[in-house]
Amino acid sequence: MKRIEIKKLLESTDYGKRVNVKGWVRTKRGSKNVAFIALNDGSTIRNLQIVVDLNAEFEKQLENIHTGASLSVIGTIIESPGSGQQVELQANEIEILGTANPDEYPLQPKKHSLEFMREIAHLRFRTNTFGAITRVRHAMIFAIHKYFNDNGFYNIHTPIITASDAEGAGEMFQVTTLNLENIPKDEKGNIDHSQDFFGKAANLTVSGQLEAELAALALSKVYTFGPTFRAENSNTSRHLSEFWMIEPEMAFYDINDDMDLAEDMLKYLIRYALDNCLDDLQFLSKRQADEEKNKKADERSMELIEKMRFVLDNDFERITYTEAYRILRNSKPNKKKRFQFVIEEWGADFQSEHERYLVEKHFKKPVIIVDYPKGIKAFYMKQNDDGTTVRAMDVLFPQIGEIIGGSQREDDYEKLSTRIKEMDIPEDSLWWYLETRKYGSVPHAGFGLGFERMMLFVTGMGNIRDVIPFPRTPMNCEF
Ligand code: 4AD
Numbered sequence: 001m002k003r004i005e006i007k008k009l010l011e012s013t014d015y016g017k018r019v020n021v022k023g024w025v026r027t028k029r030g031s032k033n034v035a036f037i038a039l040n041d042g043s044t045i046r047n048l049q050i051v052v053d054l055n056a057e058f059e060k061q062l063e064n065i066h067t068g069a070s071l072s073v074i075g076t077i078i079e080s081p082g083s084g085q086q087v088e089l090q091a092n093e094i095e096i097l098g099t100a101n102p103d104e105y106p107l108q109p110k111k112h113s114l115e116f117m118r119e120i121a122h123l124r125f126r127t128n129t130f131g132a133i134t135r136v137r138h139a140m141i142f143a144i145h146k147y148f149n150d151n152g153f154y155n156i157h158t159p160i161i162t163a164s165d166a167e168g169a170g171e172m173f174q175v176t177t178l179n180l181e182n183i184p185k186d187e188k189g190n191i192d193h194s195q196d197f198f199g200k201a202a203n204l205t206v207s208g209q210l211e212a213e214l215a216a217l218a219l220s221k222v223y224t225f226g227p228t229f230r231a232e233n234s235n236t237s238r239h240l241s242e243f244w245m246i247e248p249e250m251a252f253y254d255i256n257d258d259m260d261l262a263e264d265m266l267k268y269l270i271r272y273a274l275d276n277c278l279d280d281l282q283f284l285s286k287r288q289a290d291e292e293k294n295k296k297a298d299e300r301s302m303e304l305i306e307k308m309r310f311v312l313d314n315d316f317e318r319i320t321y322t323e324a325y326r327i328l329r330n331s332k333p334n335k336k337k338r339f340q341f342v343i344e345e346w347g348a349d350f351q352s353e354h355e356r357y358l359v360e361k362h363f364k365k366p367v368i369i370v371d372y373p374k375g376i377k378a379f380y381m382k383q384n385d386d387g388t389t390v391r392a393m394d395v396l397f398p399q400i401g402e403i404i405g406g407s408q409r410e411d412d413y414e415k416l417s418t419r420i421k422e423m424d425i426p427e428d429s430l431w432w433y434l435e436t437r438k439y440g441s442v443p444h445a446g447f448g449l450g451f452e453r454m455m456l457f458v459t460g461m462g463n464i465r466d467v468i469p470f471p472r473t474p475m476n477c478e479f
């Protein structure tokens with residue numbers, strides 16, 4: 001008999017039909033004559049209730065059926081007397097595929113902390129929370145490709161191993177096959193990368209942007225969606241060493257077109273989640289409320305679905321860095337030195353606490369900041385005529401801070417080349433990038449959306465380690 005997925009079965013009303021389901025036991029409870037097994041196969045957050053009328057054979061089997069065991073059940077669809085669901089399955093035959101010893105199985109039907117579940121990332125998919133997150137994550141990946149496909153973008157694969165530092169922040173993981181016990185050196189005592197695998201120093205990419213630009217300067221609208229790597233030692237709830245980034249790049253777009261696209265895409269993704277993942281979002285909303293129930297009322301998050309609708313219904317606030325700087329410098333927490341980093345001089349980079357103040361306290365909606373001081377931004381950003389700022393934009397979200405970073409790109413060969421020299425970036429590693437400004441250069445722009453930061457927003461989770469299946473962070477590379 002062909003297996004039917006629980007999601008499908010729960011939607012059917014074929015009472016009396018015999019079907020086969022397979023899945024993992026969430027709970028088992030029972031009385032003298034009847035036992036109930038809640039079975040889940042991951043196709044939906046909802047469990048199928050299996051009704052087992054006890055006979056000698058079933059009774060013997062039930063001794064080996066515990067939370068975590070895997071079963072194949074042939075049974076008859078019956079109308080559910082309970083209110084939670086419309087169907088249940090009356091068991092006819094049960095096959096135990098794999099047992100789970102209740103004295104050892106770590107996932108008992110009780111509340112486990114998120115920290116504990118990180119230690120058992122190989123099993124946490126089997127919880128409601130991680131099942132929901134995984135399904136929402138899939139829906140968001142799918143929606144991203146759909147959004148760009150429907151809007152005339154081409155997906156391009158950018159390299160994971162590169163020899164350049166796209167962000168110039170020097171936070172790269174090196175890639176080498178040199179013998180680390182005996183590293184070859186040149187006459188000056190520097191590492192001799194000419195003997196290395198690629199004949200030069202190589203690293204894991206921090207961004208696919210530079211290569212996406214090359215493609216955009218021929219195909220007009222492209223995007224890359226791949227893993228990126230940052231060796232920064234930041235142990236926060238918003239940083240990963242390996243994360244996924246969506247980077248669209250568009251020829252003939254200026255910074256305003258770029259911001260319009262960023263806002264439209266974010267809203268599309270939120271709407272997609274609401275339209276396609278409501279079961280999981282409702283569960284995640286309850287989870288968040290439950291987790292925050294001991295917080296003071298004004299420290300609690302807005303209810304998840306309400307928060308998502310709120311972002312959909314409001315235009316993002318667009319302000320310049322200088323305006324944001326003035327608001328922050330004159331703000332109460334700044335004057336009372338309640339910010340960890342007090343804002344004094346124009347030109348300072350904003351920290352997450354400042355970004356969240358602007359979004360959550362001042363404007364009470366997402367904010368896009370444009371025209372940042374050039375000293376705190378990457379070499380490739382278009383320089384404004386004032387000589388001090390660049391056409392950069394960051395999109396800031398509640399609870400997260402920066403969710404998108406983007407810019408119009410410098411398309412003038414001389415200005416770009418001068419900036420590369422000023423910032424001490426080895427020009428010979430970027431000759432190909434510079435050449436696109438020599439041949440048919442056009443205004444263009446793009447941005448990067450941190451996929452896991454987006455996942456934080458749509459799931460209401462508080463820690464980025466819980467929205468990626470296997471997080472990589474400093475001192476943590478298990479699984
Ligand atoms: O602001 P970033 O560094 O921008 C770039 O990499 C550009 N090349 C993007 C572009 O214009 N094509 O990173 C973009 C986004 C951030 O806004 C943030 O959401 C996310 O990537 N991000 C991280 N997410 C998780 N962990 C980290 N360590 C992250 N660093 C950046």
Ligand code: MG
Nearest residue numbers: 394402404405
């Ligand atoms: Mg940034």
